[in-house]
Amino acid sequence: MQPDPDIQTVSKGYNCKLCDVKIPNEASLEAHMKGKKHQHLCRLRTKRKAQEENSVYVSGFKPDTSTSKLAEYFQQFGPVSEVIMDKERSLYAIVEFAESVSTEAALTQLQHRLDGLKLRVKPRERKEFKLASKGKHDRTKPHISLEKLNHELCLTSSVNEQMQKMVEIFQLSENDSKARELLVQLLQEVFIEFLPGCQIVPFGSSVNTFGSHSCDLDLVLDLENTKAFQNRTRKSEETAENQSEDGQSEDSILSDIDLATASPAELLELLAAILRKCTPGVHKVQTVSSARLPVVKFSHRQLNLQGDITINNRLAVRNTRFLQLCSGLDSRVRPLVYTVRFWAKQKQIAGNPSGGGPLLNNYALTLLVLFYLQTVSPPVLPSVEQLKNMACEEEECVLDGWDCTFPSQPISVPPSKNTDDLCTLLFGFFTYFSKFDFPGSVVSLRAGRVLPITDFLSRDDELSDTAESSDTTRQNPTIRPKLGPVNILDPFELHHNVAGNLTERTHKNLRREFCEAEKYCRSLQYQHKSSKGKSWGLVKLLAPHTEGPSGSHDAIEKVPEITVPFRADILSPSFRTELSSAGEAFRVLWFKKVCSTLEVVFNDILKCAPSEHVEISQDQTSAKEDTKDEEVNNNQSLDISCHQPIAHSGIKRPLAMEEGPSSSSSPQGKRMRLEPSADYPEVAHWNWTQIHPVWAGRRKIRRVLLKTSDETSKPEGGCSSIESRVTQYIIENDSNPKEKVQFRVDAAVRGSDECTKAVLTFKATDDPAGHFQDFFHFLDSFLPKMVETLLAKSE
Template identity: 55%
Template sequence: MDDVISATSLLTIPSMEADIRTTPKGFLCVLCNVNIPNQPSLEQHLKGRKHETLSNVRSTRKSQEERSVFVSGLKPDVSNSDVAEYFQRFGSITDVIMDKNKGVYAIVQFDEVAGVNAALSHDEHQLKGLKLRVKPREKKEFKLIPKKKNYFQNLQEVCERLKPELCQLTSVNAQMQYMVERFQLGENEKKSRSLVIQLLQEVFVEFFPDSQIIPFGSSVNTFGIHSCDLDLFLDLENTKVFQAHAKANMEQAGEGVSDDGRSEDSILSDIDLSTASPAELLDLVAVILKRCVPSVDKVNVVSTARLPVVKFQHKELHLQGDITLNNRLAVRNTRFLQLCSGAEERLRPLVYTLRLWAKQKQLAGNPSGAGPLLNNYALTLLVLYYLQNCEPPVLPTVNQLKDMACEEEECVIENWDCTFPTQAIAVPPSKNTQELCSLLAGFFSFYAQFEFATNVISLRTGRSDPLTNVQKAAADDDMQQDCSAKPPQGGPRIGPMNILDPFELSHNVAGNLNERTARSFQKECQEAEKYCRSLQYQVKSNKGKSWGLVRLLTPQGEGPQARMDLLTVSILLRSEGLPEDLQNQQHVAKDAFSVLWFQRVCAVVEGIFQNVLKCHLVSAPEVLEEGQDVDLSSSLDDSGLSVESPVNPGPNVGGKRPLSSGSDDSVSPHGKKPRLTKRGRSVLSPWLWEQRHSVWAGRRKVRRELIKDSEAKAEGSCVELETQVTTHITEKEPQLKEALQFKLQPQLVVATESTSTLLKFQPIQDSEGVFQDFFHFLEVFLPKMVDTMLVKRADNS
């Protein structure tokens, strides 16, 4: 019966029936090869970016097939232009795709279907003495081909095979060196990449005289692994000079110049590099790759990236590559990593080990180059910064390297000072003699307690700057009028983890991270720190058990507790964003203010769930008996809402009287003030909430409808509007077949320089599998709404 209902409701979505199949557990999208648990999620999927993109690609390919003919009987000396010129007589041509490796067939694509009919109705086709065979292009069913996993994506399987060999080694140091040997690029791989670069250089120099193809990134920075991408920079500066001189000479001679002032026989006559946009140049690069470079396919222009690129694949080598323009800073960063690697031999084993660790713990390795995980460059900079802060330092700071450079080595790129020595011999050896195993354990200890939320990591100075100072400096720079000799304006993108590029100081290389990843990174560092203090890390097992790196590189757990650790939303205390009444309380209460702020946040969170999201409160928090002690590390089922006391507690901490600020707002939900236990913590039991509607599904569409005649507002910026959205959904959409129940435990975390409220969620009843969708919505919605309602409460008081 459920399937019948689902199928019937599916018919309300036009032209989608062929893509969707009903299953015992919900739906299957055949086009995207995705399982979908319920009707609201299905509707969201059909409106999603992936499904729409694949649908558009399928429509485009179907249209191309209908407007194309397949031509065989060609020979390698027949060019694209020869084929296009011949078939032009039958209709306008939009594209000619030839098999450039064998040169025996082509696909001719017409602008209209009439061109196909005219070509097929012609009795005989001859070109350069060759008798051509022309037939309709084969119609192929569109299928999503999943990407093949490369060597590194199969890391878990590879590490499993390496376990016996690693366990036989005598020390962690030897294990780390062994991992480098097994994962680093081999000599044959390096030679293959060099040949591809040479091939591309020979092709591109024909189109762009004096241009250069310069490799950067993992392939050449000494940290490359098997199957890593080949990152290339196409340098066109010399070509621009060449074109300008050629144009001037032609104009002066008055010969061979077309009406628009360009040389008719110049290979650059189709484009003026001095005025062409990056998008036009990238499109030209893509055309050259498609039509002129053997064994290259899957060429794709990615214009939405921070630095737009052309992606390609070399079929024979199974090598993925990127070509970018205007990326000299990336080339300089590569030289910087080469210098550090040459100056300190312990760096490569550390970086390789930590990259493998981060990949196994699902902290790094964005599959498509984008996403909320650490990229390899950001992780490497974390290693460098740690080594700069060892005692004594293992590596010098960027400013110290600048002082070691001679006058001829000075380098400025896009107004950023990128000076450092070109030779590693110019860097004095470190006085630090720690072994690799000790440095690895030190990395985890260093970042286990690091205050990421309030600090910005700078490799230039080798220290972390308070976030407020960096933001103020960026604001001061924006106010400067005379910036002719200064770097580009604007501060870095601030996020949960802030790591400044060593040279481009306006770029946060970890700006893509979300709070979940930053929190998971620190948690995994804390777990690794504990493990590195154990004998299992330090001493080889005589019984053949896993030890050392083997246990450290165990993949992230899949159990309930491991998943539970990720179901947390963090709300950071930002003093500058507090309403005036809370700022005044902060000034008076000082160290005790964190508890007052936490109580206010709890009250606001309750209001959001009950009034804005229309959740039903099944059970409210209850204050435990005064003096009763509860362990903060226990699970949701065993402990209530907990508050860690500040590092420097006020005079009330540890007492038996209730904490009071003199404000009625500083109370926990339902007006209850938490009492302090003997260990300086206030404890309440968790909330138990129930939600009967999918209030997270389709909110944007509903919001747009409600504000059609008024100015649009950002999500979470208007309490009344978001309440109306929820009300509309609950009134118009059917209820869930079984209500979703979840526990919510707020916890106050007070550190030296940051304070935050952690909202820990646990699904209790989720028969329809909707909790993950609900939680992903809350990750974005709750922090914004809490800030909004804190200000609103202050305005209304």
């Protein structure tokens, strides 16, 4: 690999200065440098460097000089791309040209004069490109320090009062609300000048009663009336009723774009142009067209507010009305939501600082709280379907094909019969979700109950309406929600999983924190105020997450382990249908398919041979005789049984044979017994021998073979045929194989209480030359991709 100035060699691997990450080995380094984040930052750095080279710094002009006037002056040197002016801190502007030759021409000229004043023009300052620190832009920090917050909480007399205090401290103040209202009015006045009839509508935390000091201002630009205005204008133009004297339309922007046919990207650029050039105080305007709902981000200097604008996003506005209704139905809702949100941020399981990320967002957290209040007995909140039945005919609402009907006022909903206090409800929330089967369930606020994930695994064109109420109006009923470790359906847009961004690691951390919180809430320290002045109640619960001393202990006992996660989206439609019909046994059926696929990878693609000797672990003495007989008969075969599995970190201890269901009554029960059991996981064992170094130089050989092949280039592990050819090439050119690696693979399926996955534990049984570690590092990235590739093709 060619030396890269961004890569620094350290004692334990490498450090990428551009991305500010550590990389353990060379194989991971190559994958990192080809990754999306690194490549994006390289492109961004190149773009910023080009902008600096094509820009000049200008000062000395009059305070009332406009950006258009500066642009007009510098046009004489070449096309001007953009003029950025900052008049607040110091009187200067950055003029960016389209070409570097224009920059040189402007700098070469000795004197520049504008409006009788001499301009100072010099090269733009060169700055080193650095990845912005997350902490620098983290606006999730409260205005109150943690020490002061703890002091305020300790002054109260009960957990109930502490939770009420959380609302008082973090809710939007009157000044915050007025600042947001002023910015909405400003934007409305500006946009209506260019887009007659448009409406700026706030949604999200600023108006849903769950906002905090640091929340962004989320806005929707509704262009429906503007589209109607444009149609009327064009019809009148055809009859010459609305023409100016020179025969041109009086509305320049609407004459340049057709709102009915314009793409979202074109509308966003129009939006961004109005914000940049015509809105006082607005800066840092950025379009994000790659987001699920494309937005324009901006900041306002004087009001110190950050905002997002989306176009025609009426569902978001309706969601906000729904949260407002839930807040008004019961006074306990807001204290619960504020407490849970702050707890989740402190534990680093929520609050993505830069927008996108693998953590929960506030909306998903709020829906979790509302869902718990729907399922507690007796319920605090009704389901969305129940709310729909309470609405009158005038309140019926269908947006984008989704039924969004619910009462407009809380008075239409009967009060809850639940009398639990806040302390009890918070304890119940943590208890409920500490035992919740997130990967095997779908949270549905519409139904007010948990839906089995198997309802969402069938063919796209055969999706069962049982997943939601049959009378629900649905748009695109064949679109499945994106399934993941945590599945929370939007109350109205039923194919949107609002927690679809979560990773397996986030889910693991989420579950751990739920269990820790539930454990703490059982203690007297949570329930009663300390008479000795010690921390009590919410104070300890809301303490920031810290890495405990157990981390080093875990590292000592860490064993070579590879995980193959359950991903419904990559499975073939027929196999998803098969899993759907399997009901609660879908994990075992999927695991059986994974095991068959693993055999193909090791045997057919990597050309591993079955070992002649099989080592029986000492902790499997109860199953020793049965396993020994089977391995003598067929070393290569898969051994899946209901005998006691090898102990794995993180897997629940299986019940002893006398505790659980009988699984040895029949001699035929030794092989391929795949009956589901919640008490102990299914397991599989292989013993393989690898004679040739199939991991050495593999990427280079792939590139060579692809040049002489009709196959398209795919990531390593993305094509079974080319990977088989690479292995065969290595074997044919390994003229004198001397060293071999014998290893054992133990597989177990995990689920129910954690993310569904197959966990493969590796152990070298004979490795005289020490090749096993290199082989395992190769398998760590290769094996999961290869298994998913084969599962996608499996019928």
